[in-house]
Amino acid sequence: MDTFGLLAAGFAAALQWQNLIYAFIGVTLGTAVGVLPGIGPALTVALLLPVTYRLDPAGSLIMFAGIYYGGMYGGSTTSILLNTPGESASIVTALEGNKMARKGRGGPALATAAIGSFVAGLIATLAMAFVAPWLVRIAISFGPADYFALMVLAFVTVSAAFGDSALRGVTALFIGLGLGVIGIDLQTGQARLAFGIPDLLDGIEVTTLAVALFAIGETLVVAAARGGLDDDIVAVKGSIWMTMEDWKRSWPAWLRGTLIGFPIGAMPAGGAEIGTFFSYAAERRLTKHPEEFGHGAIEGVAGPEAANNASAAGTLMPLLTLGLPTTATAAIMLAGFQQFGLQPGPLLFTNNAQLVWALIASLLVANFMLLVLNLPLIGVWVRLLTVPKPWLYAGILLFATLGTLGANGAMSGNLFGLRFSFELMMLLGFGILGYVLRRFGYPIAPVVIGLILGPLSEQQLRRALAISQGDPMVLVHSPLAISLYVIAAAAVLVPLWFRLRGKGQVFSQLAADED
Amino acid sequence: MNKLLLAALVSGAMAVPAFAADYTIMAPAAPGGGWDQTARSIQEALTAEGISGNVQVTNVPGAGGTIGLAQFATQESGNANALIVGGYVMVGAILTNASPVTLDNITPIARLIGESDVIVVPANSELQSMDDLVAKLKADPGSVSWAGGSAGGVDHIIAGLVAKAVGVDPTKVNYIAYSGGGEALAAVLGGQVTVGISGYGEFESQIAAGELRALAMSGENQMDGIPTLSETGVDVTVENWRMIAAAPDITDEQKAAITADIKKMAESATWKSILETKGWVDMYLDGDAFDTQLAADIESTTTVLKDIGLVQ
Amino acid sequence: MTTGSNPQRRPDGAAFVIALILAGIAVVIFWQTSIMRLPAHQARVGPQVFPYAIAGGLLLLAIGTAVSAWRGSFPARPRENYGPALWIVGGLLGQILLVSSLGFSLASGVLVACTAKAFGRGPMWFTFLCGAVFAFIVWFIFARGLQLSLPAGPLERLIP
Structure with a gap:
C-alpha cells in the first residue's frame, strides 16, 4: 500500500464511533488538566496516560493522542487570559496574548491560538506522515557545533522579548543564565553553585521558575496594585470572534510559525520553546504594526502558538523513527507507546505500519476534535476573567503549588522541626523575584529563556570542543553552522544599519538603550 | 470547567478503586522515568496478584535518587510497609554527590531487573570489532570520543572500566555526556562521535535495523549474538540493575515477610508479562547472594570513580 | 520609593x-x-x-x-500597597510549612484564606473552609483518581 492507502486505513480505524468518543474524552481530559496553571503537558500526559491503558490498543492510542494535543493546547489558555503559562513553550504566547486579554480581546487571542494550533498541527502531522524518515536523516546530521550556532542565533533573537530597555532585558537574561549554572555539570559530574544543598544538584526546574515568575509574581503584582486605576481588566470588548483584520494578520503568522516550529521540534536537541522564540522574533521583524508589539499584537500570539504545536508534532518524528525522545513529554510518551505494543525505531514503519498509521490518523482526528471543543469554549474561558479576584488568584496559587508538589514531592527542607518542600520554597522565592523584577520594569521572559538556552549552549559548545580535542575551528567547520552565524550577524547588523540610515523607527525600539 | 473536572473525576474513579495502603513504594525519580515505571509495575503486579490490597507510589526525584533515598532512610525507619526502588545508578550517585545517606542505611531486599550496556559504532565506522576499538584506544585515547549518559553515570563508569582493563589511563577517556541515551543515540547515528555506550534498549532497534554495529555487551550474557566484553578479552562485567529495598531498622521477620512477598510477585505471571511488554530482563536475586553482589558493585564503582577523578 | x-x-x-x-x-x-x-x-x-x-x-x-x-532613568513606579502582597506571601509560607503535617487540603485552606484576605474577602474562617473543601476535592481527583503523589494529612486519611 502507498502512504495514502495506509493513511486511509488508519482513518478507517480512527473514525469508528467509539474511537471518536475516546478521542473526545482524551481531548477533554487533556484540556481540563492542561488548562490548570502550573501543570504543563509533561505532567498532564504522565498523569493521564494510565487512564488509557484500560482500552484496546486502537482506543488507547486515539485517546492518548487527544490527551497529548489537549494538554499542549490547554497551557495556552491560562497564559493568554491570566498571564500564567504552565510551561516554557507558552511563555511567548503570554507576552502578547495577555496584553490582548487585558484589552478585552481575549476571545480573538484564544481563537487565533486555537486555529493556529489546528493549522500547525494539521500541516505538521501530515508532513510527519510524508517526510519523516527523510527529515530525520537531516536532523541527526546536526552536530554539537551546529547546535551551538543555533543557540547563538536564539540568543540574538531573544532581544525581541526585551521590552523597552536593552539594559534591563540583558540583565534579566543574565539572571536566567546565572540560574542555569546551578547544579551538577553534565560533562564533569561536578556540582556548581549548589552551596551544599542536595536539592540544587539537579539544577533549577524550568517549569518551577516559569510558574513562579509568571503565576506567583503576577498574583503579587495584582494584589499590591489593588485599587490602582490601571489594572481594570476588561473581560470582553467587541466580538469574541476574530475580525477580518485578525484573520488577515493571523494566517501568514500561522504558516510561518509552522514552518519554524516543525523542523526545530524534529531536531534531537531542539525543543518546543526555541521554536516559539524564533517565531516571535520573526513576527516582530516582519509585522506591519510594530507599534502594537508589547501591547497585544495578534501575530505575536498566532505565530508562537503555531510554532509550539508544530514542534509538538515535530517531536514525534525522532520519537517514532529513531525511538529518540527529545522532550520530557516525549520521554513519557515513549513509555506509553511501548505499552501499546509500538516499538519506536527505524523498523517501526515496516513492523507496525497499521498502528503507526492509526496513530497518525488519531492525531489528525484529535487535532480536529480540539478545534471543535475549544472554539465554542472560548466564550466560557473568557468568563474566567470575571471570576472574583480572591477566588481566581487563590485558585491559581492552589494549582501552581499542586503542580509543583506533584512533579517534585520531596519534603527535604526542615525548619523548626517542620518538614517542607524545598521546591515549593523555591517557587515562593522566584515568585517574589518575579514581583520585584516587574516592579522595576524588568521583562520576565528573558529570565526563563536564559535558564533554557544557557545550559544548552554551554553543553553543545563543550561537546563540540571535546570531540575535536580542543580545536576551536570545529565551530565553523560545517556550512550549516556558518549560515546560522551569518543569519545571526544579519539579525544584529541589519537593524543597526537601518537605524544609522535614519530609517529605523521600526527597529529603533529593539536596540534602544533607554527610554 | 466544573463539568470538565467532573469528567476527570469520573474517568479517574473508573481507573482506581480506593483501598487502605498495604505498601507504599517510593520512586526516587520523576513521574515517567525508569524507576517510576519500575515502581508502578511493582504496584500493578502486587495488586493484580492479590499479594497486597493496595499499593501507593510516591515520587521524590532528584540527584540520581539520593534525595529520595535520604528522605526514605530518615522518615520510614522501622516501617515495614515502606519500600523504595533503586538501582546501580544510585550506587554511583551516592559516591559522586557525596551523599551522607548510603545503601547501608536501608535494607536491600532483591535485585529485580537489569539491563546490559552495549558499545556501538555507526554502521559505516572503520571499527569492526572490540579489538579495533581497543587498538585505537591504546594508540590515542583522546581520539575515541564516547557518547553516553551523564558524567559519573553507569555508561561513563563502564567506559572508564574498559579503558582501565586494557591498560589505558581512565582519566584520558574522552567521554561526551548527553542528557539521556536518546541524545547520545542521535550523536552516534549522525557520526558525531566515535562510539556510543548506553543501555541495550536505547540502541536495540537501531542495531536490528543495521544502522549501528554492536561491538560488545557489558553484562554477563550475550544478547542477540553480541559478545560480552569478557569474551572479547576485556575483563569488565557490569549490569545496570534495579532493585527494591525496605526501610532501615525492620526486624528479621519483617524482612523475611517482605522478601517472600517480592519473590512471589517476581515469579508471578503478571510480572513476567510486564517484563515482556517493557523489554526488561529478569535478574531476580535476593538474600546473601544479592548482598554479596551489591558489595562487589559498590567496591568496583568506588575504585573506578576515583580512577576517573570524579570522586576523591 | x-x-x-x-x-x-x-x-x-x-x-x-x-x-x-x-x-x-x-x-x-x-x-x-x-x-x-x-x-x-x-x-x-x-x-x-x-x-x-x-x-x-x-x-x-x-x-x-x-x-x-x-540618571534616574528607571520607569516610574506607582505607589504600592504591600499589605496584600505580604498576606499572599504569608499564605504561601503557611501552606509550604504545614502541608507535610496537615495534608494538602487543610494547608491549602490556609493559602486560600490568606489570598482571599489579601483581596479583601472574608471572614477568614469561611474562606478557609471553602478553600479546604475545594482543595480536598482537587486532592481526591489528583491523588486518588490520577495517582499523583500529594501529601495526605488527617483529613485525607479519613477516606480509606
Whole structure:
C-alpha cells in the first residue's frame, strides 16, 4: 500500500464511533488538566496516560493522542487570559496574548491560538506522515557545533522579548543564565553553585521558575496594585470572534510559525520553546504594526502558538523513527507507546505500519476534535476573567503549588522541626523575584529563556570542543553552522544599519538603550 | 470547567478503586522515568496478584535518587510497609554527590531487573570489532570520543572500566555526556562521535535495523549474538540493575515477610508479562547472594570513580 | 520609593540597591566557581568558563544599572500597597510549612484564606473552609483518581 492507502486505513480505524468518543474524552481530559496553571503537558500526559491503558490498543492510542494535543493546547489558555503559562513553550504566547486579554480581546487571542494550533498541527502531522524518515536523516546530521550556532542565533533573537530597555532585558537574561549554572555539570559530574544543598544538584526546574515568575509574581503584582486605576481588566470588548483584520494578520503568522516550529521540534536537541522564540522574533521583524508589539499584537500570539504545536508534532518524528525522545513529554510518551505494543525505531514503519498509521490518523482526528471543543469554549474561558479576584488568584496559587508538589514531592527542607518542600520554597522565592523584577520594569521572559538556552549552549559548545580535542575551528567547520552565524550577524547588523540610515523607527525600539 | 473536572473525576474513579495502603513504594525519580515505571509495575503486579490490597507510589526525584533515598532512610525507619526502588545508578550517585545517606542505611531486599550496556559504532565506522576499538584506544585515547549518559553515570563508569582493563589511563577517556541515551543515540547515528555506550534498549532497534554495529555487551550474557566484553578479552562485567529495598531498622521477620512477598510477585505471571511488554530482563536475586553482589558493585564503582577523578 | 516618578530625574535609591545585588551575585558566582573541585582531565572549555563569563557579564550590568540609577532613568513606579502582597506571601509560607503535617487540603485552606484576605474577602474562617473543601476535592481527583503523589494529612486519611 502507498502512504495514502495506509493513511486511509488508519482513518478507517480512527473514525469508528467509539474511537471518536475516546478521542473526545482524551481531548477533554487533556484540556481540563492542561488548562490548570502550573501543570504543563509533561505532567498532564504522565498523569493521564494510565487512564488509557484500560482500552484496546486502537482506543488507547486515539485517546492518548487527544490527551497529548489537549494538554499542549490547554497551557495556552491560562497564559493568554491570566498571564500564567504552565510551561516554557507558552511563555511567548503570554507576552502578547495577555496584553490582548487585558484589552478585552481575549476571545480573538484564544481563537487565533486555537486555529493556529489546528493549522500547525494539521500541516505538521501530515508532513510527519510524508517526510519523516527523510527529515530525520537531516536532523541527526546536526552536530554539537551546529547546535551551538543555533543557540547563538536564539540568543540574538531573544532581544525581541526585551521590552523597552536593552539594559534591563540583558540583565534579566543574565539572571536566567546565572540560574542555569546551578547544579551538577553534565560533562564533569561536578556540582556548581549548589552551596551544599542536595536539592540544587539537579539544577533549577524550568517549569518551577516559569510558574513562579509568571503565576506567583503576577498574583503579587495584582494584589499590591489593588485599587490602582490601571489594572481594570476588561473581560470582553467587541466580538469574541476574530475580525477580518485578525484573520488577515493571523494566517501568514500561522504558516510561518509552522514552518519554524516543525523542523526545530524534529531536531534531537531542539525543543518546543526555541521554536516559539524564533517565531516571535520573526513576527516582530516582519509585522506591519510594530507599534502594537508589547501591547497585544495578534501575530505575536498566532505565530508562537503555531510554532509550539508544530514542534509538538515535530517531536514525534525522532520519537517514532529513531525511538529518540527529545522532550520530557516525549520521554513519557515513549513509555506509553511501548505499552501499546509500538516499538519506536527505524523498523517501526515496516513492523507496525497499521498502528503507526492509526496513530497518525488519531492525531489528525484529535487535532480536529480540539478545534471543535475549544472554539465554542472560548466564550466560557473568557468568563474566567470575571471570576472574583480572591477566588481566581487563590485558585491559581492552589494549582501552581499542586503542580509543583506533584512533579517534585520531596519534603527535604526542615525548619523548626517542620518538614517542607524545598521546591515549593523555591517557587515562593522566584515568585517574589518575579514581583520585584516587574516592579522595576524588568521583562520576565528573558529570565526563563536564559535558564533554557544557557545550559544548552554551554553543553553543545563543550561537546563540540571535546570531540575535536580542543580545536576551536570545529565551530565553523560545517556550512550549516556558518549560515546560522551569518543569519545571526544579519539579525544584529541589519537593524543597526537601518537605524544609522535614519530609517529605523521600526527597529529603533529593539536596540534602544533607554527610554 | 466544573463539568470538565467532573469528567476527570469520573474517568479517574473508573481507573482506581480506593483501598487502605498495604505498601507504599517510593520512586526516587520523576513521574515517567525508569524507576517510576519500575515502581508502578511493582504496584500493578502486587495488586493484580492479590499479594497486597493496595499499593501507593510516591515520587521524590532528584540527584540520581539520593534525595529520595535520604528522605526514605530518615522518615520510614522501622516501617515495614515502606519500600523504595533503586538501582546501580544510585550506587554511583551516592559516591559522586557525596551523599551522607548510603545503601547501608536501608535494607536491600532483591535485585529485580537489569539491563546490559552495549558499545556501538555507526554502521559505516572503520571499527569492526572490540579489538579495533581497543587498538585505537591504546594508540590515542583522546581520539575515541564516547557518547553516553551523564558524567559519573553507569555508561561513563563502564567506559572508564574498559579503558582501565586494557591498560589505558581512565582519566584520558574522552567521554561526551548527553542528557539521556536518546541524545547520545542521535550523536552516534549522525557520526558525531566515535562510539556510543548506553543501555541495550536505547540502541536495540537501531542495531536490528543495521544502522549501528554492536561491538560488545557489558553484562554477563550475550544478547542477540553480541559478545560480552569478557569474551572479547576485556575483563569488565557490569549490569545496570534495579532493585527494591525496605526501610532501615525492620526486624528479621519483617524482612523475611517482605522478601517472600517480592519473590512471589517476581515469579508471578503478571510480572513476567510486564517484563515482556517493557523489554526488561529478569535478574531476580535476593538474600546473601544479592548482598554479596551489591558489595562487589559498590567496591568496583568506588575504585573506578576515583580512577576517573570524579570522586576523591 | 517614588523617586522614579519625579520628572526631575533624581538618582534612584532602590535601583542602586539592585545594582549592588547584581554585583553581589557576580561575586558569589566568582567565589563559588573558584573553589570548585576540578576533574583530573582538563578540557579547554571546562566547567568554570561559563560561570566566569556570566559573573563578568553581571558585573558589567551592575555598573550599567548603577549609571542608569544615577540618571534616574528607571520607569516610574506607582505607589504600592504591600499589605496584600505580604498576606499572599504569608499564605504561601503557611501552606509550604504545614502541608507535610496537615495534608494538602487543610494547608491549602490556609493559602486560600490568606489570598482571599489579601483581596479583601472574608471572614477568614469561611474562606478557609471553602478553600479546604475545594482543595480536598482537587486532592481526591489528583491523588486518588490520577495517582499523583500529594501529601495526605488527617483529613485525607479519613477516606480509606
